[in-house]
Amino acid sequence: MNLHKIYHPITATPFKCTEEYMEFAPCDALKPYIRCFWGSQKIVVQEACTDAETDIVTPDTCMDIIFTADYTNNTIDSCFCGIDDRAFAARKYLRARKKFFRFAIRFYAWGAALFVEESMRSTKNTRFDVDCHFPRIKQEIEKRLFDTDDISQIIPVTEAILLHHLREKHQNPVIFQSVSRILETRGTLSMTDLEREVLIGSRQLERLYLEYIGVSPKSLASMVRYQYLWNRLMYDNSFTIADASYQYGYSDQAHLCHDFRKYHSMSISDARKFAMQNVGNIQYKSSGSQ
Numbered sequence: 001m002n003l004h005k006i007y008h009p010i011t012a013t014p015f016k017c018t019e020e021y022m023e024f025a026p027c028d029a030l031k032p033y034i035r036c037f038w039g040s041q042k043i044v045v046q047e048a049c050t051d052a053e054t055d056i057v058t059p060d061t062c063m064d065i066i067f068t069a070d071y072t073n074n075t076i077d078s079c080f081c082g083i084d085d086r087a088f089a090a091r092k093y094l095r096a097r098k099k100f101f102r103f104a105i106r107f108y109a110w111g112a113a114l115f116v117e118e119s120m121r122s123t124k125n126t127r128f129d130v131d132c133h134f135p136r137i138k139q140e141i142e143k144r145l146f147d148t149d150d151i152s153q154i155i156p157v158t159e160a161i162l163l164h165h166l167r168e169k170h171q172n173p174v175i176f177q178s179v180s181r182i183l184e185t186r187g188t189l190s191m192t193d194l195e196r197e198v199l200i201g202s203r204q205l206e207r208l209y210l211e212y213i214g215v216s217p218k219s220l221a222s223m224v225r226y227q228y229l230w231n232r233l234m235y236d237n238s239f240t241i242a243d244a245s246y247q248y249g250y251s252d253q254a255h256l257c258h259d260f261r262k263y264h265s266m267s268i269s270d271a272r273k274f275a276m277q278n279v280g281n282i283q284y285k286s287s288g289s290q
Contacts, residue, residue, distance in 0.1 A: 187225030
């Protein structure tokens with residue numbers, strides 16, 4: 001399963017690397033299913049702040065399990081975030097001084113279903129307690145969180161837990177084949193052509209997608225196209241809107257710009273400026289990095 005080799009979804013701030021947010025590559029065995037681990041490298045102490053700190057969350061076609069160990073109150077909070085198909089601003093207020101450690105697992109759209117204990121249906125744009133979908137994984141990770149003060153120590157423990165719960169035989173061949181085609185065509189394949197290629201009707205295909213991914217195949221394809229566009233904006237110095245409009249099947253440049261704003265909540269030029277604030281930082285670290 002090598003879909004991860006042709007698809008690399010990124011966030012609205014792909015170069016972000018702070019004391020609260022760093023990305024770490026998973027081990028080779030988990031790379032086909034997990035985009036990255038992320039969180040605070042060590043315990044973070046935050047002072048109270050009345051001003052709102054704003055992050056932009058854009059559709060990255062991924063799902064996250066997020067753990068926060070609160071050393072101030074000696075508690076652990078966790079949540080599972082399904083795929084988001086819209087952008088939104090995440091504003092953070094801190095009413096009192098806080099000492100915490102955050103650790104998260106980011107799954108590819110097709111990856112979470114191989115670890116989950118419940119259907120992905122109705123998870124789009126929604127947050128759940130991890131118990132609702134990953135009760136055993138939650139229990140095994142949470143009991144280890146207070147044993148570490150460095151993310152490089154919890155990652156190998158988590159990898160062992162995930163590999164233990166990985167159910168490769170539960171991969172649905174229709175999901176795998178159709179997602180492969182969506183990625184290979186960069187989200188431009190029509191649903192009629194997709195249904196013809198995987199030899200399945202539209203209703204059954206949509207039912208499978210809602211069950212295994214949480215969104216329709218058409219919605220996933222549209223977000224994948226946006227992600228390929230966003231990657232080119234960030235990493236291709238020769239990018240032009242005219243060329244991208246043709247390459248990604250938009251009717252014209254206005255259509256591309258409208259579609260991008262729908263998923264990113266800002267214009268192409270503003271999105272690039274926002275992302276480039278962290279361009280001097282290192283985007284990725286291996287799980288063994290310090």
